[in-house]
Amino acid sequence: MSDEHDARRMEKIVSLCKRRGFIFQSSEVYGGLNGAWDYGPLGVELKRNLKNYWWRVMVHERDDVVGMDGSILTHPEVLKASGHVEGFSDPMIDCRTCKAHLRFDQLTEKKGVKQCPNCGGKDLTEPRQFNLMFETHVGAAADESSIAYLRPETAQSIFVQFKNILEVSRKKLPFGIAQIGKAFRNEINPRNFTFRSREFEQMELEYFCRAEQGMELLDYWKEERLKFYENIGIARDKLHVRTVPDDERAFYSKGTYDIEYSFPFGCQELEGVAYRTDYDLSQHQRASGKSLEYFDEETKQRFVPHVVEPSAGVDRTVLALLCEAYAEDEAPDEKGKMETRIVLRLHPRMSPIKCAVFPLLKNKEPLVAKAKEVIDLLRPHMFVFYDESGAIGRRYRRQDEIGTPFGVTIDFETLGEKNASLRDTVTLRDRDSMKQERVAINDLLGTLTSRIR
Numbered sequence: 469m470s471d472e473h474d475a476r477r478m479e480k481i482v483s484l485c486k487r488r489g490f491i492f493q494s495s496e497v498y499g500g501l502n503g504a505w506d507y508g509p510l511g512v513e514l515k516r517n518l519k520n521y522w523w524r525v526m527v528h529e530r531d532d533v534v535g536m537d538g539s540i541l542t543h544p545e546v547l548k549a550s551g552h553v554e555g556f557s558d559p560m561i562d563c564r565t566c567k568a569h570l571r572f573d574q575l576t577e578k579k580g581v582k583q584c585p586n587c588g589g590k591d592l593t594e595p596r597q598f599n600l601m602f603e604t605h606v607g608a609a610a611d612e613s614s615i616a617y618l619r620p621e622t623a624q625s626i627f628v629q630f631k632n633i634l635e636v637s638r639k640k641l642p643f644g645i646a647q648i649g650k651a652f653r654n655e656i657n658p659r660n661f662t663f664r665s666r667e668f669e670q671m672e673l674e675y676f677c678r679a680e681q682g683m684e685l686l687d688y689w690k691e692e693r694l695k696f697y698e699n700i701g702i703a704r705d706k707l708h709v710r711t712v713p714d715d716e717r718a719f720y721s722k723g724t725y726d727i728e729y730s731f732p733f734g735c736q737e738l739e740g741v742a743y744r745t746d747y748d749l750s751q752h753q754r755a756s757g758k759s760l761e762y763f764d765e766e767t768k769q770r771f772v773p774h775v776v777e778p779s780a781g782v783d784r785t786v787l788a789l790l791c792e793a794y795a796e797d798e799a800p801d802e803k804g805k806m807e808t809r810i811v812l813r814l815h816p817r818m819s820p821i822k823c824a825v826f827p828l829l830k831n832k833e834p835l836v837a838k839a840k841e842v843i844d845l846l847r848p849h850m851f852v853f854y855d856e857s858g859a860i861g862r863r864y865r866r867q868d869e870i871g872t873p874f875g876v877t878i879d880f881e882t883l884g885e886k887n888a889s890l891r892d893t894v895t896l897r898d899r900d901s902m903k904q905e906r907v908a909i910n911d912l913l914g915t916l917t918s919r920i921r
């Protein structure tokens with residue numbers, strides 16, 4: 469597909485996100501805060517569905533993983549030991565012509581001469597290191613002693629709580645600690661909609677093991693994570709596994725895979741799966757002076773465990789879900805004339821609203837009463853939406869555009885007016901095929917739950 473086509477597609481997705489309340493620019497009425505985004509009524513549902521499914525698969529459905537929720541404010545010693553204070557930086561360059569601040573790797577090159585990608589200027593400053601962490605002060609004293617950081621990743625709080633969690637959970641190696649939460653990076657150039665943001669959410673697992681299990685578990689987790697993406701509706705052929713070459717890998721890592729997705733703006737990383745050896749725990753053990761060793765009851769050995777880390781971005785995955793789901797096809801309008809339909813083909817598991825319930829007419833009291841009954845039946849089990857306004861075709865279309873997989877219509881047959889055998893049945897319409905089937909209200913809950921789990 470052409471670049472132009474992809475750019476147009478991305479524009480349509482961004483526009484849909486705003487129009488229907490998935491994603492807004494943060495502080496929009498004040499001109500926006502660059503690199504920060506707010507999720508609207510539908511975006512927050514989509515995001516929660518993603519995080520809940522990750523938690524279900526990574527924690528609840530396993531015996532060997534427990535969860536935690538660490539603080540965002542982080543002790544400076546943690547990030548000194550992890551290497552972030554010294555080394556978590558990007559080389560930065562200024563263009564003296566247009567005053568743009570640029571990441572060194574964003575410069576373009578013409579006949580071997582580096583250029584500003586904005587204005588083509590060649591008058592550039594020397595690269596300097598720019599630390600990506602947000603620094604803040606804790607308490608009233610705004611001096612050196614009160615510095616704290618907003619965490620640049622959730623992983624470090626897992627490492628520094630390793631010993632506490634090992635003791636309370638009584639897990640044996642290999643076992644993991646999972647966490648979902650916000651992280652912050654002062655990106656020089658936030659871009660590609662929500663893809664590179666300054667405030668974002670991560671879903672991270674630190675899976676502790678013996679040294680000899682590391683490489684095998686690295687491959688195991690890569691496969692598990694690929695399955696996860698397929699199970700939320702991202703086609704396998706849109707995912708790409710990149711083996712990170714030796715010279716790009718962190719010095720302590722013995723192997724890293726990037727799981728990438730073909731976004732309209734290019735193939736970009738969704739998740740890194742890295743074998744980080746015993747680097748993190750060893751660093752914290754050294755810096756804190758506290759033992760972070762594991763004692764093996766059987767072999768009577770004492771050692772610092774190694775770790776494999778699958779680390780996924782929530783916001784990136786939400787964006788991938790939207791990009792993957794966005795489609796345009798043809799559907800008949802009220803008069804049977806074909807028109808373009810915008811449809812989000814989200815996996816029902818991810819859809820913000822699972823089922824919309826429509827009385828055929830809003831001024832027919834028995835239809836409305838029956839629709840309310842159906843709403844009450846479904847509501848404890850899934851997020852449903854009631855809509856009685858406008859022609860039924862238009863109501864379907866509004867739901868198609870936000871990815872609602874099922875629509876239930878209460879019509880005169882539900883009341884048994886034409887055919888007594890159809891009493892208490894409804895029309896169940898499928899978003900993707902637009903096919904309709906007749907389902908008894910008694911079977912509705914079972915039918916729907918089996919399709920959205």
Ligand SMILES: [Zn+2]
Binds near residue numbers: 566587588589
């Ligand atoms: Zn410039």
